[in-house]
Amino acid sequence: MTTQCAQESIYNLLPRLEEKPVKPPRYISTFRPSVKREAEKNKAQWKTMGPAKVAVPSPKNFLQKHSKEPKLPARRKEQDSKKLPALSVPRRTDHPVMGIQSKKNFINTNAVAAITGLPKKPQPIYVDRRQGDKYLLETSGLVPKYIKKKDYGVTPKYVTRRNEEMKRAQKEYEAGILEHLKKRAMKRLSDEERRSLLQGLKKNWEEVYREFQGLSVEIDTIPKKIYKEKLETQMKQLEHDIEVIEKHKVIYIANE
Numbered sequence: 001m002t003t004q005c006a007q008e009s010i011y012n013l014l015p016r017l018e019e020k021p022v023k024p025p026r027y028i029s030t031f032r033p034s035v036k037r038e039a040e041k042n043k044a045q046w047k048t049m050g051p052a053k054v055a056v057p058s059p060k061n062f063l064q065k066h067s068k069e070p071k072l073p074a075r076r077k078e079q080d081s082k083k084l085p086a087l088s089v090p091r092r093t094d095h096p097v098m099g100i101q102s103k104k105n106f107i108n109t110n111a112v113a114a115i116t117g118l119p120k121k122p123q124p125i126y127v128d129r130r131q132g133d134k135y136l137l138e139t140s141g142l143v144p145k146y147i148k149k150k151d152y153g154v155t156p157k158y159v160t161r162r163n164e165e166m167k168r169a170q171k172e173y174e175a176g177i178l179e180h181l182k183k184r185a186m187k188r189l190s191d192e193e194r195r196s197l198l199q200g201l202k203k204n205w206e207e208v209y210r211e212f213q214g215l216s217v218e219i220d221t222i223p224k225k226i227y228k229e230k231l232e233t234q235m236k237q238l239e240h241d242i243e244v245i246e247k248h249k250v251i252y253i254a255n256e
Helices: 002-007 032-041 077-081 106-116 157-183 191-213 222-247
Strands: 125-127 134-136 186-188 252-254
Touching: 191 222
Parallel strands: none
Antiparallel strands: 125 134, 186 252
16 A cells, blocks of 8 residues: 555656666777777787697607706817826836846845834833723823923913903092092081081971970871871981081081
């Protein structure tokens, strides 16, 4: 019923003309002429509709074993003509020189060399088992080689240099401390300054004591308790300072 009521209207009694939507003009690219020109120009490249026709390889040129391995260049004749290095072993075709005789008496020469020569020193060895197994003493670690070095017990150069740098830094630090102390040297108070300082402390104590006497008898709130404790602390500190100044006749202060 709702749909029928919606269709029943005075405006629906008159026939309506169907308005067809107007389509917008079709888009045409500005590069269309140049694209057509290039397509016509290069049309012969894909006329075959498949791979280009190339020469088919011959069945005789089949892949052989080791054919793709890299090959060394051919040997030159210059390398063949080079002379071979001299061999220490005589060739098969060489003949020894015959007929050479020596007048040297090898027996007497060897005897003289044995008599006049120095005897060979035996290597020091050590035995650490009862079976008598011998070992070289030099490589055993029992020989004190390290302590017999020339630089044994000598302080290394880098340690000496580091110690000198540490001493220099310590001296510079101490000099800076002394200079700082000289700038902030202690100053002695004169009698007049001591007397005026003492009077000022007593005057402050009297003012704080007057405020303390002016407090109410009943301290029933937290602020009153805090104020009373503050006045008591100030009075104790002033009394301590007055006692110290009266006790010591000579007083030094930092000269800032």
